[in-house]
Amino acid sequence: MSCPTPRSRVLHADWFDWRSSATRDFVALFGAVVLASILLHVYEVGPLLFQLGRSYADSALDDIMFTIFVALFLCVALTIFSVRRYRDLARETKARAILEGETRDLARHDPMTGLPNRRLFDENLTACLGLARDTHQVAVLLLGLDGFKRIKDTHGHAAEDKALCEFANRVANILRKDGILARIGGDEFGIVLPDISSLEVPTNLARRIVASATDTFAVETGAAELGVGIGIAIAPIDGDNLQELVRRAERALYRAQRDGRSCVRFFEPEMDIHVERRIQIERELRSAITADIIEPHYQPLVSLQSNCIIGFEALARWENRTLGRIPPDVFIPIAEETGLISALGDQLFRRACSDAIAWPETFTLAFNISPIQLRDPALGQRILSILGQTGFSPRRLEIEITESAFVERTGVAKTVIDVLRQAGVRIALDDFGTGYATLSQLLSFRLDKIKIDRSFVSQLDDSTESRVIVHAILGLAKGLGLTTTAEGVEDACQLGFLVANGCTEGQGYLFSDAVPTAGIRALLNRESGSTTVAEDGTPILHA
Structure with a gap:
């Protein structure tokens, strides 16, 4: 659809405009009178006409004819001037009406598509x-x-x-x-x-x-x-x-x-109820961010070789007095849509770094970054600033990004990631296999870890396709020298398949749900003496 091009016209509403034919007629008439006056003065025709006038002073007919001639001359001149002026005004009025119509039309249409706005x-x-x-x-x-x-x-x-x-x-x-x-x-x-x-x-x-x-x-x-x-x-x-x-x-x-x-x-009528609840959640979310009451909980990352906890992933948790417990997959998208995600992310990251200082020095902190946050070129420097303020080492930090970040302002995201990598921060690709990333993007972003999406892990027990996909992902990661973490591990059979195929780390309810800061010490104390052995001899850490 071609974009409409409005016609432009110049209206000459002022009849003294030189481009107006009426103006030219008036100037010509005025010039003729001036020229006649000059000629009369230069050639001294005035006295001659005066003498001729006196010789015929007694002739009333000549006076009448002279008066009629002057009157006719003036009438013809004024008529011509009026007709030309009327034609100009008619053209100008028509042009103005067309232009006003076009202006009204443009005010009601989209200039890009030409459709009504x-x-x-x-x-x-x-x-x-x-x-x-x-x-x-x-x-x-x-x-x-x-x-x-x-x-x-x-x-x-x-x-x-x-x-x-x-x-x-x-x-x-x-x-x-x-x-x-x-x-x-x-x-x-x-x-x-x-x-x-x-x-x-x-x-x-x-x-x-x-x-x-x-x-x-x-x-x-x-x-x-x-x-x-x-x-x-x-x-x-x-x-x-x-x-x-x-x-x-x-x-x-x-x-x-x-x-x-x-x-x-x-x-459907229930949509009104849904939207009203969303509006209420957004209002409460703004208040919660202002009061800094959304807190991180921590789910352990377990080495599948040693069966030991090697770090924790920070996950946002929100308990509201009015609405109760609100899942992160509900309030995080709202934070992204309303522009609150940056403030929320900074708050959670600062609290997670402060909590992680008390962990063993070998433990890592995994923290999720929204694709919306990766649109901000200053994100990398802001993360490093928070690390400096809290005293948490960049080399213990693991930033998780999703595959959708690859297609949203890739240049900005790559710049942020490069800044973090230069400081020693590790980069993990979360939810791998959900359909966005390409092999070339995996290489260009210089990742350290791939996290296998829980949708594949949950079907390992009864889906041949899922087992083939997970096996392929693990082989790809091994070939690229990347660490792998399987999300959503819930039973021993899933764990056995992952270990047998070379998965590096595991995360899920089989090991532990996310716990608040106060629950980490009890989880670590329980780690050494509460293991059982799976059918293949793999030790299992229970929650």
């Missing part, structure tokens, strides 16, 4: 809602693109704009004639379907939109992929005014995006 979308939706009845329903579809920011980070702004316009074209070609498509945000689109006969109409449209987005988008630097989440609300069932209907379509879109890539969800 949020303002015109709201106007059209309000008009459609005015006609909505029980038998005359209106559907609102909100579309949110998945992977849009990834295109910008990977291919640049030009590719992002091209993919956006191409997506808008695809949807416009699918949409029925009375449907209204608008771009209402950076990567969000809105559709109004007036007078739908059944819920199958928006459902079928949503499915076709999702299918159209599965085809790759050609950009100059290669091919880009997009997904699209769609939330749908129906008037008057889900609301009979603009604000209520759009709000509920947004909540359906939020659920669609949380449920996975390219999902379609209709609004």
Whole structure:
């Protein structure tokens, strides 16, 4: 879709403008009078005319003819001037009207795609809602693109704009004639379907939109992929005014995006309850960060060769007086979405470093860094500053990053990691095998450890595919000289497979759940005398 180019015009509202024909006529008339005066003065025609006038003074007819001639001359001149001036004013008025129309049009359209913007979308939706009845329903579809920011980070702004316009074209070609498509945000689109006969109409449209987005988008630097989440609300069932209907379509879109890539969800009443709870969690989270009451708990990292604890991973835990225990997979994403993750991360890291000073000097501290935090170029220096303030050695620190960090501002993330590595900090790749990382990225980021995702470890007992994948990961890590940690180890059979295939470390409920700082001493005291032996002779440390 090409970007519309507004026509520019220069209006000459001031009739003294030299470019105006009326001005030129006026100047010409004035110049003729001045020239005639000069000629009369230079050639002394004035006295001659005066003498001729006296000789015919007695002739009333000549006086009348002279007066008529002057009057006619002035009338013709003024008529010509007025007609030319009227034509100029007419052209200027028409041009002004066109320009004002274009200005109003631009104020209601997106300059990138040429589609209606949020303002015109709201106007059209309000008009459609005015006609909505029980038998005359209106559907609102909100579309949110998945992977849009990834295109910008990977291919640049030009590719992002091209993919956006191409997506808008695809949807416009699918949409029925009375449907209204608008771009209402950076990567969000809105559709109004007036007078739908059944819920199958928006459902079928949503499915076709999702299918159209599965085809790759050609950009100059290669091919880009997009997904699209769609939330749908129906008037008057889900609301009979603009604000209520759009709000509920947004909540359906939020659920669609949380449920996975390219999902379609209709609004359901329980979504309101879910969103209200999220708003409450966000409010309580801000207060908790201000009061510094979210604390780290520590899950042991166990050497599978010596069956000894060699360190701990810090995991955030939050107990709220009103909401109770809130899992980290609930409040961490909210912290990321609301921009609170940096403050929360710094607080937890500072407390973890202070706690870890009391551990044996050989123990390591593993700490997770969010991909959102890795967008901050100053993160590396801030981590080193906290290490210096708490006195914790960088060589005992292990920073864990997820594979998604590879595709979000890779240059910034690599710079942060390089700063930390130069100080002696080890870097571990968390949740390996979930689909983002490539071998070239593993090499370019200079990792020290790979953590095998718990989704593979949990299926080792009954899934041949999981065993093949884990075996391949362990072989790859060994070939690259990387340490490996298996997450989510819960039984002796899983442990036996990991040991037999050369896994370096283990972590999971089989060894211990995460414990607060006060529970670490009891865990270490229990370590030496509470082991049993698995079928293959491997000692097992119990919680």
